[in-house]
Amino acid sequence: MPAVGRFRVCEPGQTPLGEALAEVMLLPSVLATMLRSLIEAWPQQIYTQPLVTTRFLGRRTTYVCSPGQIRSLMVDQADALEREPFMLRALAPALGAGVLTADGPHWREQRRTAVPMFRPDRVRSFVPAMARAAEATRARWRGDTPPDGTRDILREMMRTTFDVIVATMVSGDDQLEVEPFGRAMDAYLGQTSWKIALEMLHAPAWVPHPGARAGAAAARYLRAEVGRTIARRRARAEPGADLLGLLLEARDPETGQPLADASIIDNLLTFVAAGHETTALALAWTFRVLAEHPEVERRVLAEMAALDADLVADPEAADRLPYTRQVLLEVMRLYPPAPLIVRRAKAPVRLGDMTVPAGQSIHVPVYALHRHALLWDRPDLFDPDRFAPDRAAARDRYAYLPFGAGPRVCIGMSLALTECLVILATLLPAFRFVPEAAEMPRAQFRVTLRPEGGLRMKVVPRHVH
Numbered sequence: 001m002p003a004v005g006r007f008r009v010c011e012p013g014q015t016p017l018g019e020a021l022a023e024v025m026l027l028p029s030v031l032a033t034m035l036r037s038l039i040e041a042w043p044q045q046i047y048t049q050p051l052v053t054t055r056f057l058g059r060r061t062t063y064v065c066s067p068g069q070i071r072s073l074m075v076d077q078a079d080a081l082e083r084e085p086f087m088l089r090a091l092a093p094a095l096g097a098g099v100l101t102a103d104g105p106h107w108r109e110q111r112r113t114a115v116p117m118f119r120p121d122r123v124r125s126f127v128p129a130m131a132r133a134a135e136a137t138r139a140r141w142r143g144d145t146p147p148d149g150t151r152d153i154l155r156e157m158m159r160t161t162f163d164v165i166v167a168t169m170v171s172g173d174d175q176l177e178v179e180p181f182g183r184a185m186d187a188y189l190g191q192t193s194w195k196i197a198l199e200m201l202h203a204p205a206w207v208p209h210p211g212a213r214a215g216a217a218a219a220r221y222l223r224a225e226v227g228r229t230i231a232r233r234r235a236r237a238e239p240g241a242d243l244l245g246l247l248l249e250a251r252d253p254e255t256g257q258p259l260a261d262a263s264i265i266d267n268l269l270t271f272v273a274a275g276h277e278t279t280a281l282a283l284a285w286t287f288r289v290l291a292e293h294p295e296v297e298r299r300v301l302a303e304m305a306a307l308d309a310d311l312v313a314d315p316e317a318a319d320r321l322p323y324t325r326q327v328l329l330e331v332m333r334l335y336p337p338a339p340l341i342v343r344r345a346k347a348p349v350r351l352g353d354m355t356v357p358a359g360q361s362i363h364v365p366v367y368a369l370h371r372h373a374l375l376w377d378r379p380d381l382f383d384p385d386r387f388a389p390d391r392a393a394a395r396d397r398y399a400y401l402p403f404g405a406g407p408r409v410c411i412g413m414s415l416a417l418t419e420c421l422v423i424l425a426t427l428l429p430a431f432r433f434v435p436e437a438a439e440m441p442r443a444q445f446r447v448t449l450r451p452e453g454g455l456r457m458k459v460v461p462r463h464v465h
Helices: 016-036 066-074 086-097 104-118 118-145 153-169 178-190 192-200 214-236 243-249 261-292 294-307 313-320 322-334 389-393 413-428
Strands: 051-055 060-065 082-084 150-151 341-345 349-351 353-357 361-364 431-435 443-446 448-450 456-462
Touching: 016 192, 016 341, 016 389, 060 066, 060 150, 082 086, 086 192, 086 261, 086 341, 086 353, 086 389, 086 448, 104 150, 118 153, 118 313, 150 153, 150 349, 153 178, 153 243, 153 261, 153 413, 153 456, 178 214, 178 261, 192 214, 192 443, 214 243, 214 261, 214 431, 261 294, 261 349, 261 448, 261 456, 294 322, 294 413, 313 353, 313 413, 313 443, 322 413
Parallel strands: 060 361
Antiparallel strands: 051 060, 082 341, 150 456, 341 361, 349 353, 431 456, 443 448
């Protein structure tokens, strides 16, 4: 039974004892790889085959990279799936049982409550706030240049997208501070690889690990800070028309009862944390990839110059950037902010000729799906024209999943794409981005897909208006 990647691809005929001994021998290497980045532990076959089943310490996981089977899994058989325990162990201490981590009726109720926040007309109404946040970043960069001109672009985008979140989801509250919130998020996410690894090794939740104390403190801070934000809104005695207002006014359709405070905290923290984290990553990777492809950047800048619009005054202008949108979609193919969809079968799941029994894991490795040899021509090549209308229309919808699929598709997809376009259109014409290191940073799984070590680039003004 050959080792492929770091886990072992299942083959028939090996005795349980032989299997166990082989896996124990691999354990130190596998653990080190999982802690560095779970993506590096995946078997290489998932980049070339539609279905791959691996086995590790008695745990079987089926990886699904066939668009047809993904649709069957995520849409037709969605009710047979539940959240994967290792992801709950990683996220629930901070996010509780919000829309990202809940299952069943509790998830459906929360999803219905949040849907109005993300209607197209509501997203369009947020564009001026997005543009003002991007303009504030532009002004700050022009007025406060580091001695060497180098900035961590990921951290900068975290700050910008956090400003957008505050303006659109908890509007009118200037006490939710980006820097301590961002540090707490970093501290929390930094130790999630240990939680994931320990759950996969069947270790009890009480087992200590590096970063556990800092992670617990970060979770307490994040939840308390959101709780204080909710209290300030209640003190204003006006719910507001943003996400927090919707959560405060929501009523259970059967009992008429409002959401419990813990549920409001769970969901507001989920949207604040996940919303600014994933959008910031998409933007940071885009600036870095464009620096590698000046010919593509020139096309983007030409499209933005032809737009000649004030995004604050003309919220629909961002819709008139089709090539920039293609660039963004292609970056998210190569560097999907959410690189893995994890589920566990709570009832038998049929995938073609194969049945996955209840209790086993079923994963859609989005990072591998987006680079799969059977689905993409020259999959590692950056080519925004893959998303030109004719080519995109000919592609299977389930070959590209930066926002997931099925009933649990990311509710904020339209908001995130619009926000990225607005921020790119504000910053890219004003600055060139020169990488500090010649090579692309390693993509590292930390629940999201982060550039290992940050993303430092020299920010150089193009011209002064």
